[in-house]
Amino acid sequence: MDKFEKLTGIAAPLPLVNVDTDMIIPKQFLKTIKRTGLGVNLFDEMRYDEQGNEIADFVLNQPAYRQAEILIAGENFGCGSSREHAPWAIRDFGIRCIVAPGFADIFFNNCFKNGILPVVLPQEQVDILMKDAEKGANARMIVDLETQTITTSDGVEIGFDVDPFRKHCLLEGLDDIGLTLEKAPAIAGFEARMAQERPWI
């Protein structure tokens, strides 16, 4: 997995609540058997009309935000389907950090597995970032995972919390499966015990 350390980039404002994973990547793009290539279809039905033409006022179609690497969003981002195609599409588009007042559980987990940092902040602070993002391409934010801060284009610094284990994995680009396989003896021990205690499983 790619490391995530420090990111300086354009932030796109998406002030909608309950953005679900069906909106992030509609089902017709779930038929792939690969993880890459989904970026062009990110937010497909909001981004393109039925003829496949770009809808000019959708945020990621605006010239200022076509290169966005940060997304500022509303409450309960990523709710609904567990499809990891959602973070894959976001990552493939080039976004590596999402800030919102809250995320749905499965989506939140999926982000970390794909080198995306989801940041939860109180609504007032999200509002500050949303305002800053609305300034467009001149407003570059800095997301620093090491110091756990986001700095707006005006130099306002906002701290955030992140789970220490997940922070470590993102900073080092560690693969969960490799880490867990180091615990193979504990897993084998558990299985041996269960074969006695709950043999029907």
Next chain:
Amino acid sequence: MTGKTLYDKIWDAHLVDQAEDGTCLLYIDRHLVHEVTSPQAFEGLRMSGRKVHAPDKTIAVPDHNVPTTEGRENTANMTEESRIQVEALDRNAREFGIHYYPVTDIRQGIVHIVGPEQGWTLPGMTVVCGDSHTATHGAFGALAHGIGTSEVEHVLATQTLIQKKSKNMKVEITGQLPPYVTAKDITLAVIGLTGTAGGTGYVIEYCGQAIRDLSMEGRMTVCNMAIEGGARAGLIAPDEKTFAYVMGRPHAPKGAQWEAALSWWKTLKSDDDAHWDKVVTIRAEDIAPVVTWGTSPEDVLPITGQVPDPSEFQGGKVEAARRSLDYMGLTPGMKLTDIKVDAVFIGSCTNGRIEDLRAAADILRGRKLAPGVRGMVVPGSGLVRAQAEEEGLDTVFKQAGFEWRLAGCSMCLGMNPDQLAPGERCAATSNRNFEGRMGRGGRTHLMSPVMAAAAAVTGHLTDVREFVAETV
């Protein structure tokens, strides 16, 4: 010392390792797999030269993408992309030696219906699947939740999952449900009350008389939509109904093992002095048949209500409600019962079980679809379909003018050709009314099977209680 909740007990019984910061390694008893969220995970195993750690605990079935029309065993009848995924699952299941129910097997169906039906899901287990509606299995007192594809790969390779413990929420439904108010109404009413993010960070345990009174099918409907309330999982403590449902299923324990299992299962309930981080109580008598009006499952109202005005909401929800109404083509103040429908969908992992089909057929017997309305019934599994045919339910549906399909997810997410056309409005027994979920521009109103059946006959959203009173 305070007691433990059911969630605490199952969690403790599956803990392999706990790090100092509270990150846990949890053992997974059952891993269910379908064709849409697994190809990348198997590919990951191949690339790193890893095997499936416990193929015996891994069960695969294609459901999301498969056609529900006759002749589907011939993959030439699938769209190119569906075929690629279904064939990938066939190949992965064979190569990695996991249990598999292909479309040619009568036991094939929606993964969350097949698991319980075959006795793979048992009380006290941990169950995961790359699908958010895995919460369904919580009806058995199993800790069950959806995971992403990276986690699917993690479970395939290690039979464990890295987890942090959630908080405990108790949702108690007291008293008795009124006639024609169903499990679907309970679960939608709870989401209407708590919101789609109300359960975030929690595992919900549903309890109370109205939950006890539900059949196992009804309990699965309730737990199925726990995720729509944002919860990691929904649970219902196992009882005699659970044990009776499980007994004799193909993969349930037998003989001495059954006795041993049963004595453990009987301990699986929350202690009286357990600590709850949040408690919600609803009187069953206060629940009316409900429908959704918007594009989020929290947009719930009793059928007697009116389409709300966005200005009634607060914060970001004002804009969301405005957007919803625009998408749904509805005007504030309109009576819900004046909303006309073009299509009716009965099926999905929420309401595709035999009891659901019986309930809908009872309303439809001797009646017809309203002119211009199309209807589709998609049983949740091949066995549900066979059972329904044995009871003659297929004839009831067909005579009413419904299409009688083969098992799968179908219109619930419209990955196969079963879709709504732009602007088409559907009364659906599924679980998500998101924009474009059932087809681009399609409009979904969620409701129970009896409510969907009543709407099918009248051609508009209908209070099933009045419908029954007026038409007997």
